[in-house]
Amino acid sequence: MEQVFESQNFLLKVDESCQSACLQVKNLDEFKDEAELKELLQRAGVRQEDLLRCKSDGFGKDFPLAKRAATKAKEVDYLLEKDLDYVKKDSLLASVSFDGQRLCCFGDKDFYVQKFVNEHFLGDNTYYKNGGIFAGKDGCPYQDEKHRLNVRDKFTIEKDLVQEVEEPFYGDLEVFGNVLNSKIEVVGKLVVHGSICASRVKVHDILVVHKNVMEGSFVEVRKDASLAAATGSTLICGGNIFFGTGLSDCKIVCEKSVVSDSSVSVIKSGSVELGDFLICANVGNSVDLPMSLSIGVLPYSKYRLEELSKQYYAKAEKNAEIASEIARFDRRLEDAVYRSYDLRQVEEKFLRISGILHQGVEIAIYNLREVVQAREKGVELAVGEDCIIKRDF
Numbered sequence: 001m002e003q004v005f006e007s008q009n010f011l012l013k014v015d016e017s018c019q020s021a022c023l024q025v026k027n028l029d030e031f032k033d034e035a036e037l038k039e040l041l042q043r044a045g046v047r048q049e050d051l052l053r054c055k056s057d058g059f060g061k062d063f064p065l066a067k068r069a070a071t072k073a074k075e076v077d078y079l080l081e082k083d084l085d086y087v088k089k090d091s092l093l094a095s096v097s098f099d100g101q102r103l104c105c106f107g108d109k110d111f112y113v114q115k116f117v118n119e120h121f122l123g124d125n126t127y128y129k130n131g132g133i134f135a136g137k138d139g140c141p142y143q144d145e146k147h148r149l150n151v152r153d154k155f156t157i158e159k160d161l162v163q164e165v166e167e168p169f170y171g172d173l174e175v176f177g178n179v180l181n182s183k184i185e186v187v188g189k190l191v192v193h194g195s196i197c198a199s200r201v202k203v204h205d206i207l208v209v210h211k212n213v214m215e216g217s218f219v220e221v222r223k224d225a226s227l228a229a230a231t232g233s234t235l236i237c238g239g240n241i242f243f244g245t246g247l248s249d250c251k252i253v254c255e256k257s258v259v260s261d262s263s264v265s266v267i268k269s270g271s272v273e274l275g276d277f278l279i280c281a282n283v284g285n286s287v288d289l290p291m292s293l294s295i296g297v298l299p300y301s302k303y304r305l306e307e308l309s310k311q312y313y314a315k316a317e318k319n320a321e322i323a324s325e326i327a328r329f330d331r332r333l334e335d336a337v338y339r340s341y342d343l344r345q346v347e348e349k350f351l352r353i354s355g356i357l358h359q360g361v362e363i364a365i366y367n368l369r370e371v372v373q374a375r376e377k378g379v380e381l382a383v384g385e386d387c388i389i390k391r392d393f
Helices: 034-044 109-120 299-314 320-340
Strands: 003-006 010-014 020-025 063-067 076-080 092-098 126-129 132-135 140-143 149-152 154-157 172-175 183-186 190-192 200-203 207-209 212-214 218-221 225-231 234-237 241-248 250-254 270-274 277-280 291-295 350-353 362-365 371-376 379-384
Touching: 003 034, 010 034, 092 149, 109 126, 126 149, 172 183, 225 234, 234 299, 241 250, 241 270, 250 299, 270 277, 277 291, 291 350, 299 320, 350 362
Parallel strands: 154 172, 172 190, 183 200, 190 207, 200 218, 207 225, 212 225, 218 234, 225 241, 234 250, 250 270, 270 291, 277 350, 291 362, 362 379
Antiparallel strands: 003 010, 010 020, 020 063, 076 092, 092 132, 126 132, 140 149, 371 379
């Protein structure tokens, strides 16, 4: 891409390599000011010694005006930062430097360096800005065989994962087996083609489990989660939970909604706390297993706020990053309180059951207003203002 420098009577074009320039003279019948041309050449970085001899009959079109020798690659270099096993998006990977005295090019030297760095130093998921090379995504930085900087943001495990992984995966992870008796943190998306069993899993993006989350698992997902079924586990979710057949004996804390479109889906026992609505075929059981359902205000944000506060006050040296995240969740809850007093901003919260709602299920649907107690068909209800219960049976 060429650079164009223009004045009232002249048009100067610098080629994409910044090694040659062509001039076009406008309005040939009018008098031309030499000072105007000198100012244009100075702005483009063209020196007196670069000028070529030209014939005047070419002034009505582009003609070669100046040329320089090609720049040597050694004049632009980068210095890698240290200790970069994993990086977050926009982290500095390397500082770029060049010798301005020996930089043989016309025009904006930053334009030249940008082009040179793009061609010689940038690989996948990296970008150049203000003298530095930065990560375009969370991931693992590396240099390829051409010495280009890359950030790997996708990882795969072709078999079962059975271990405690000390360092987080900075990027997306796909496991083609099961996650068994493991501890893992993924700063990205996690896809498990099998099941999660007796494992502690933390995911910063979305989670997709093709099969089940099984006994003894603790799973925290900051965005949406999708799974076939779950038993005897804890699911903490900052988005929505989409499930297939059932949730049994689980503790569920979900910021938004819990949804299943299966006609045989059931939430059999345990506790479910969510922020928006529940859609499921059947809720509860006929054998007196404890089951409670609460539809309230930002349960995941409350959970995160409590956990972050514990981390913050447990350390003698206060962590600024944790403090910032605490402030973010605190503001989010405060906003929810203000919205709850504005009838126009109250979001609909409801329970929709297409099959059976068993007796003995404790249900609370409320916002931050006064809660009204009621009894209906042996099911204890706590229904707040502007909340509704929808039943299709």
